[in-house]
Amino acid sequence: MNWEAFWLTVRLAAIVSGLLVVIGIPVAYWLTFSRWRWKFLVEAAVSLPIVLPPTVLGFYVLVALGSRSPIGRWWESATGHTLAFTFPGLVIGSLLYSLPFAIQPFASSFGAVDRRLLQASASLGDGPRQTFFRIIVPLSKGGLIAGFALSFAHTLGEFGVVLMVGGNIPGVTRTISIDIFDQVQTGNYSSANQTAMILLVISFAVLSLVYGLNRRPWAAGPWR
Amino acid sequence: MAVKARSQSAKSPDIPAVPVSSDLEVRIRKRYPNPEGTFSVNVHFRALAGFTVIFGASGAGKTTLLDCIAGVTKPDEGRIFVGGEELFDSEKKRNLPAWERRVGYVQQDLALFPHLTAEENVAYGLRGLSGAEKNYRSGEIMSRFRIDRLRDRKPSQISGGERQRVALARALILEPRVLLLDEPLAALDRPAKSSLVNDLRKWNQNHRIPILFVTHNGEEVFALGNEVIILDSGKIAAQGLPHEVMRAPRLETIAQLSGFENIFDATVVALHETRGTLTCRLGKSEVELETPLVRADTGTRLRVGMRAGDLLLATEKPQGLSARNILSGTIQRIEQRDVIISAAVDCGGVEFEVHLTLAARDFLNLAPGKQVWVVGKTHSCHLMGI
The missing domain is CATH 2.40.50.100 (RNA polymerase II/Efflux pump adaptor protein, barrel-sandwich hybrid domain)
Structure with missing residues (x-):
């Protein structure tokens, strides 16, 4: 069992899902309430990572982060080394890869809040910002937790994007799924099994949490 | 300006609010869809302090009209005035947002916040006050509307008539300049109706503001007295005292509605x-x-x-x-x-x-x-x- 890879993966997933809450909430809010006619194009773009092969996504992220792109050059001049094949590069790739898994639950729970409640809040003197924090957030708790947990679980298990963007550098970019691949390549099946089992159990636990929280009888519970 | 006025009145509870004329004048046009196609609300009326009943069949544009006055929907054109202040004027491109209008609005489905208790719902709009002051105010209005024993219950745990009273108290605690009620009695039985109307009348004696009361029930029109406006396909078909308007109807829709x-x-x-x-x-x-x-x-x-x-x-x-x-x-x-x-x-x-x-x-x-x-x-x- 490679604990270095395990903790690296958990750290990556925690950072990515945390950032996705910060980035995803405003994007999801905009997607839910904007009346811009071309909004559907943004919706489609945000959902692309669900259908694209991770290698395609990883390839473009790699190109975008490489030393020939403006972002890559800026990062190089600022830090002295390239963004590709580093942990920050891995975070950027994973952010894009897990984006829809955060934004879709956020947006659908925002959209499920009755518009009449928002109107009532407005006529009681609350502007959009206060209404968001006093009405939308508490009523979207299930969706917010689901988005966080799903993007966490999804980042835990990613393979293609990590391999393309991060490579396979122990302690820097080698995540559990890549570690498993390596162990299988070297014929070390029992170690691969251990690691795979841990990933399986964690993923199951996270998904159980998501579905458990969204269960109706609990959703009406006193802590909501 | 509206915000300032509110925080002043909120901070000085012992000084009675200066009685200002808060007549409502509405002259708007607004297209709205309903199952039979697109209609247009096209109205011009004045409502003085006291009850004005807006009567019409479903789809006549009653809710669209209230939405426009509350500011949750924007009229296509026209003007809305309350007590001399402009809430909306399409020519001057003025559209005061709903949260600055001080218009109390009790919607048909009440829109109580499901995650808050009855008391938290009632106190929702109070701001800039200490916790004790909020409790005092919400307690006062809740006992006036006889719902003080429901303080800690969620909306899903109280009856239809009590929910109605919570929604009403939530709007009235902010001392609005106009009160809009969308079919507030629809879900109530007869005794509950008259007791709610009595409590509302009592409140209105001390707070002389216009109350627009929307209904499609002819009985309520007679029960509430005062002025009635009959809305038919978005237009005012008749306006006047209930017995004048209802007993000599000029339109068949009114006749059917009026029984x-x-x-x-x-x-x-x-x-x-x-x-x-x-x-x-x-x-x-x-x-x-x-x-x-x-x-x-x-x-x-x-x-x-x-x-x-x-x-x-x-x-x-x-x-x-x-x-x-x-x-x-x-x-x-x-x-x-x-x-x-x-x-x-x-x-x-x-x-x-x-x-x-x-x-x-x-x-x-x-x-x-x-x-x-x-x-x-x-x-x-x-x-x-x-």
Whole structure:
């Protein structure tokens, strides 16, 4: 069992899902309430990572982060080394890869809040910002937790994007799924099994949490 | 400006609010969709302090109108004034956001916040106050509306009538300049209705603001008195005191809404200017009715509306009666609805619905097949243009 890879993966997933809450909430809010006619194009773009092969996504992220792109050059001049094949590069790739898994639950729970409640809040003197924090957030708790947990679980298990963007550098970019691949390549099946089992159990636990929280009888519970 | 005014009044609870004129003036146009197509609300009216009932069928644009005044929907054009302050003016491109309007709005579905208790709902709009002050205020208004024992319950745990009171208290605690009520009594039984209306009236005596009260129930129009505005397909069909507007309707939609069980197509056959009446023939039958005189010519087609409760039944031909319409007929059906007996009587091809008491049915031994006379006063016949 490679604990270095395990903790690296958990750290990556925690950072990515945390950032996705910060980035995803405003994007999801905009997607839910904007009346811009071309909004559907943004919706489609945000959902692309669900259908694209991770290698395609990883390839473009790699190109975008490489030393020939403006972002890559800026990062190089600022830090002295390239963004590709580093942990920050891995975070950027994973952010894009897990984006829809955060934004879709956020947006659908925002959209499920009755518009009449928002109107009532407005006529009681609350502007959009206060209404968001006093009405939308508490009523979207299930969706917010689901988005966080799903993007966490999804980042835990990613393979293609990590391999393309991060490579396979122990302690820097080698995540559990890549570690498993390596162990299988070297014929070390029992170690691969251990690691795979841990990933399986964690993923199951996270998904159980998501579905458990969204269960109706609990959703009406006193802590909501 | 509105925000400032509120925080002032909120911080000085002991000083009574200065009584300002808060007449509401609305002149707007707003297209809205309904299941039968796109309609346009196009209204101009003034509402003074006290109740103004807005009456109309579903789809007449009542809720769209309230949404525009509350500021949750933007009118296509026009102006909305409250007490001299402009809430909306399309020409000046002024549109005060809903949260700065100080317009109390109790929506049809109440829109109570499901994650908050009744007390938290009531105190929702109070801001810039200490916790103790908020508790004091919400406690005060909740006891005035007799919901103080529900403080800690969630909306899902209280009854329909109590929810109504919570929604009302939540709007009134902010001392709005106008109160909009969208069918606030629809879900209530009769005693709950009158008790809520009484509490609201009491409140309105100390807070002289206009209350727009939307309903599609004719009974409520009479019960609330004051001014009534009749909305039909987005337009004001009539405005005035309830008995003026409701008893002499000019539109058939009003007649149906206002409770005419009997509505007939009719043709004017004779005018009696000196007697102040006219005679008209119902449908293709030979049945003639004497009705109040209206400006019409012989041959004019119109409709006659008669309330079932205004008609009498007699088992012998009445003599020496002032009523001018006495028609012989046969009882077709008798139905009991709660404590009202509804009799369908065929008079020469025209069927009348007559409402009677249980006692009258038993006393006269009324049953299907029995020969009776339907009696109606001239002034029980309400004429409507087509």
